[in-house]
Amino acid sequence: MDIVGRCASFTRSRQARSLGLYPFYSAFSGRGPGAARTVGGRDVIVCGSGDYLGLAADPRVTEAAAEAVRRYGTGSSGSRLLNGNLDLHEQLEDELAQFFGKPAALVFATGYQAGLGAVAGLCRTGDHVLVDQEAHASLVDAARLSRARVHWFPHNDTDRLAAGLKALPGNGGRMVVVDGVYSMRGDLCPLPDLVRVCHEHRATLVVDDAHGAGVLAEGHGTCAQYGLTDDVPVISLTFSKAFASIGGAVLGDKAVIEYLRHYARPLVFSAGASPANTAAALEALRIVRDEPWRGRAALDNAHRMRHALSALGYRVPPGETPLVPVDIGDELRTAVAWKLLLDRGVHVNAVMPPAAPACLRASFCASHTREQLDAVTAAFADIREPLAALALPENGLTASHTSHLRLPGTEDSAETWAAGIRHLLP
Ligand SMILES: Cc1ncc(COP(=O)(O)O)c(C=O)c1O
Secondary structure (H helix, E strand, O other), X not given: OOHHHHHHOOOHHHHHHHOOOOOOOOOEEOOOOOOEEEEXXXXXXXXXXXXXXXXXXXHHHHHHHHHHHHHHOOOOOOEOOOOOOOHHHHHHHHHHHHHHOOXXXXXXXXXXXXXXXXXXXXXXXXXXXXXXXXXXXXXXXXXXHOOOEEEEEOOOOHHHHHHHHHOOXXXXXXXXXXXXXXXXXXXXXXHHHHHHHHHHOOOEEEEEOOOXXXXXXXXXXXXXXXXXXXXXXXXEEEOOOOOOOOOEEEEEOHHHHHHHHHHOHHHHOOEOOOHHHHHHHHHHHHHHXXXXXXXXXXXXXXXXXXXXXXXXXXXXXXXXXXXXXXXXXXXXXXHHHHHHHHHOOEEOEEEOOOOOOOXXXXXXXXXXXXXXXXXXXXXXXXXXXXXXXXXXXXXXXXXXXXXXXXXXXXXXXXXXXXXXXXXXXX
């Protein structure tokens, strides 16, 4: 089949959409009080946002972005290497390095590019890169692009990591790549063990702290939470979560950052972060520094909701981050739960394989009001009955029961839908 033909035969997303159970690409507009937005003309409480500190609509941040547009224009007009480097980028780098307690920082246009630049930029042919099996896709792509030999270790299994490192030949550099906070389940990496194992086996540890930075340890992130910032040679960040913007950064020693300035291809061969995004991230960083209560408020809200949802009988793993996964069952149950919640004015993210096992992935922010959290709890309480009425087995669907099962509000069988939703993502 030719390539365009392959695209034309991709009909699964249309099938899922036609059943009203397509949980991706919801189009939001506006911003109301707290975490309220609009989807398809309906007001919803957003419980899937990365705006953990509630800064994306903060007037100080929006004004900093607007002022940067007035002063610098809308784009950076090129690679930072040549003509797209702004004094604003360098100011942000100085303040990031200072806040996170690392000697130097390098700002990229996205968090994806920061991770890609760090891992692929530092590794060479003949090196070995060992990646946690649940690491973010940007790190998986980075490892593949790095030209190093890629090895996977089971999620958070430092014994298997140590065994893998021990078995490597003596020559070639070694890099270990993990998330600080895992983006799908919200669990933390076992940093003290990782630091020890990397030290014992002379491996360079890279921690992607997209979800921990700005929130944990009064904003200083996962490495600071463990008191191990000095022991992690390379940390990458994104501005698209707590820092209310778009962009990312790598933190490390001056020599590492200077090397990446020349070897990180996503930095060298792509335009610098826009003035508005850079200024917004800088302002957000200053607010994180001055208002450490925000990270605590996000964590308190997540804690409250973990308890509230568990008390309703939902399976919610324990955790200490703003990310709260709710295990509903397989893809179909998860998508139905997503839709039932949306009908009740609550938007949560539906995670589908192969990104991760199906679950509802909620996140709670400093900006969620008590009333909003109560309304979210009420919506979860309200959908228990229709979910139970779906009477699907806990461990997935088989053709024998999907062919006769009708989905709520549609004439379609679950089987049609299940065929639609499975493997929507590469
Ligand atoms: C762990 C992790 N790393 C990197 C990224 C990419 O960040 P960005 O959205 O800034 O490109 C994400 C985004 O979701 C993430 O969760």
